[in-house]
Amino acid sequence: MMRTLRRFNFSTVMLVLGLLFLYLPMVVLVVYSFNASKLVTVWAGFSTQWYGELFRDQQILSAVWTSLRIAFFAASMAVCLGTVAAFVMTRFGHFRGKTALSSMVTAPLVMPEVITGLSLLLLFVQMAQITGWPADRGMATIWIAHTTFCSAYVAVVVAARLREVDHSIEEAAMDLGSPPLKTFFSITLPIITPALVAGWLLAFTLSLDDLVIASFVSGPGANTLPMVVFSSVRMGVSPKINALATLIILTVSLATLLAWFFMRRSETKRGAALQEAALHDD
Amino acid sequence: MKPSRLSARPATMLKRWQLGRRAVIALPLVWLTLFFLLPFALVLKISLSEAAIAIPPYGPLLEYADQTLHVFLNLGNYLFLLSDSLYIAAYWGSVKTAFIATAACLLLGYPMAYAMARASARWQLLLLLLVMLPSWTSFLIRVYAWMGILSNNGxxxxxxxxxxxxxxPLRMMNTQFAVTIGIVYAYLPFMVLPLYAHLTRMDNSLLEAASDLGSRKLNTFIKVTLPLSMGGIVAGSMLVFIPAVGEFVIPELLGGPDTLMIGKVLWEEFFLNRDWPVASALAMVMLLLLLVPIVWFHRYQSRELE
Structure with missing residues (x-):
């Protein structure tokens, strides 16, 4: 009762305003991607010509492919590294180097990109001088850079899940003679799978989105999508970029809708299971 | 994995597990040391070297010649930063802009997170996804959106x-206003998320107790809700402030000649002037400026991690 009465208060109004602030610019992008005029801000009738031009732009298409490959491999590696880091920090108690590890896991979350990018480039240059690798900077160096900062995000997501999970199941398995590695793969991993999926998706979008770090550590060979978009956007607004933005927004919205659907379904299932359990208890 | 649980096992097995444990710890530790910590040492090193027309464009720090080791430590880059008012103005501009944008994010984000935490369980998930969705699209494109909105024929x-x-037409593009709006727009979800996480975890019975004891709404908010959500305020503010200080894309696309920010200056020193030592010195000073906020953020975050 109190809840319905409180519906129209200050914070609710701010929430609506905040969501409008977040979404109106994206709606504008989408609407103007269907504009017939080359001038993005003057409406000259409905047209889908910019989508056609987008799909004929070889530079953008090959950049999309490069970005997708880097993001896939960076996210996969980041999930492995991040999960191990999260597990070590939440389950291993105290060990030497723990403070160092937890600092290095949280610092990339806030580190300004220009600093990360510059420092990694200097590392790759130095490595090339000493070991001869990497002779050419490109996809491999971007992959390493993205893996490093993405694994920090994965570690935070997975650690949050590990803290929620009941530790006693793992301990019970170990007491019954299951070795640590087997316990991890047969007990812990299945429980934290949703967090791994969430972490992978987060790392994937972060890698796809990165402009600054990739610009520093990339060589002449590899152009990622943000690098191509940036050099085009610098020249001013272009309806082709609006079309690209619309496709990105559409993809992310559909994926989010799908995630929402599954999360709600599993929540309802869990609620039903809990109710049933309560009934049987009686 | 407490020792007591393992003591029943044979000693050889214990030894193997100890080895495995060390290997598991070493994996993330070695990767992050190599690709996160070591690079900073190199930035420090290059910032102390002299610019040179070479590949890579800096001079050596150590040189072995005439059977003696020569060490070249050059503080010139740091002195150069102090001597040119451009750099000091850029640092000041970055900190000021980031501070204003963080305050704006907090003022808008706190009520949003508060309303989300008070919504029914069904709505909470949907609202959370709605707030986070923009940050999963594309940072670059969301900044670009404001170019079409704020420009003279926008x-x-x-x-x-x-x-x-x-x-x-009002001149809004290429101004301080445009840069601030851009930062608030791009970073708002990162402010709301930790605030929401703290507010939703809060024990509602405390609020009921306060109201039962006759505390008025505003009083309860200031004395109970606000202190309990302090962790969220710090985490959210640092997640906005620290990256905003080093921001490059937003001042580059929405800013003008009078909106100096250090991230953009560093980028130009590196890519346009190809002066790697000065760019490294700029990065070191920025890191020094951000050291206190980063440590502050880390202390709140590590409490969450354990």
Whole structure:
């Protein structure tokens, strides 16, 4: 009762305003991607010509492919590294180097990109001088850079899940003679799978989105999508970029809708299971 | 994995597990040391070297010649930063802009997170996804959206002129205002998320107790809700402030000649002037400026991690 009465208060109004602030610019992008005029801000009738031009732009298409490959491999590696880091920090108690590890896991979350990018480039240059690798900077160096900062995000997501999970199941398995590695793969991993999926998706979008770090550590060979978009956007607004933005927004919205659907379904299932359990208890 | 649980096992097995444990710890530790910590040492090193026309464009720090080791430590880059008012103005501009944007994010984000935490369980998930969704699209494209909205022949000016409210377009693009709006827009979800996480975890019985004891709403908010959500305020503010200080894309696309920010200056020193030592010195000073906020953020975050 109190809840319905409180519906129209200050914070609710701010929430609506905040969501409008977040979404109106994206709606504008989408609407103007269907504009017939080359001038993005003057409406000259409905047209889908910019989508056609987008799909004929070889530079953008090959950049999309490069970005997708880097993001896939960076996210996969980041999930492995991040999960191990999260597990070590939440389950291993105290060990030497723990403070160092937890600092290095949280610092990339806030580190300004220009600093990360510059420092990694200097590392790759130095490595090339000493070991001869990497002779050419490109996809491999971007992959390493993205893996490093993405694994920090994965570690935070997975650690949050590990803290929620009941530790006693793992301990019970170990007491019954299951070795640590087997316990991890047969007990812990299945429980934290949703967090791994969430972490992978987060790392994937972060890698796809990165402009600054990739610009520093990339060589002449590899152009990622943000690098191509940036050099085009610098020249001013272009309806082709609006079309690209619309496709990105559409993809992310559909994926989010799908995630929402599954999360709600599993929540309802869990609620039903809990109710049933309560009934049987009686 | 407490020792007591393992003591029943044979000693050889214990030893193997100890080895495995060390290997598991070493994996993330070695990767992050190599690709996160070591690079900073190199930035420090290059910032102390002299610019040179070479590949890579800096001189050596150590040189072995005439059977003696020569060490070249050059503080010139740091002195150069102090001598040119451009750099100090850029640092000040970055900190000021980031501070204003963080305050704006907090003022808008706190009520949003508060309303989300008070919503029914069904709505909470949907609202959370709605707030986070923009940050999963593309940072670059969300900044780009404001170029079309704020420019002289952009949406806002066309609208205002069409309504007859103004005759000449307002200059909003390439101003401090545009940069601040861009930062608030891009970073708002990162402010709301930790605030929401703290507010939703809060024990509602505390609020009920306060109200039962006759505390008024505003009083309860200031004395109970606000202190309990302090962790969220710090985490959210640092997640906005620290990256915003080093921001490059937003001042590059929305800013103008009078909106100096250090991230953009560093980028130009590196890519346009190809002066790697000065760019490294700029990065070291920025890191020094951000050291206190980063440590502050880390202390709140590591409490969450354990």
């Amino acid at each position: 949406l806002i000016n066309n609208l205002l002129i069409g309504l007859g409210l103004i005759d000449t």
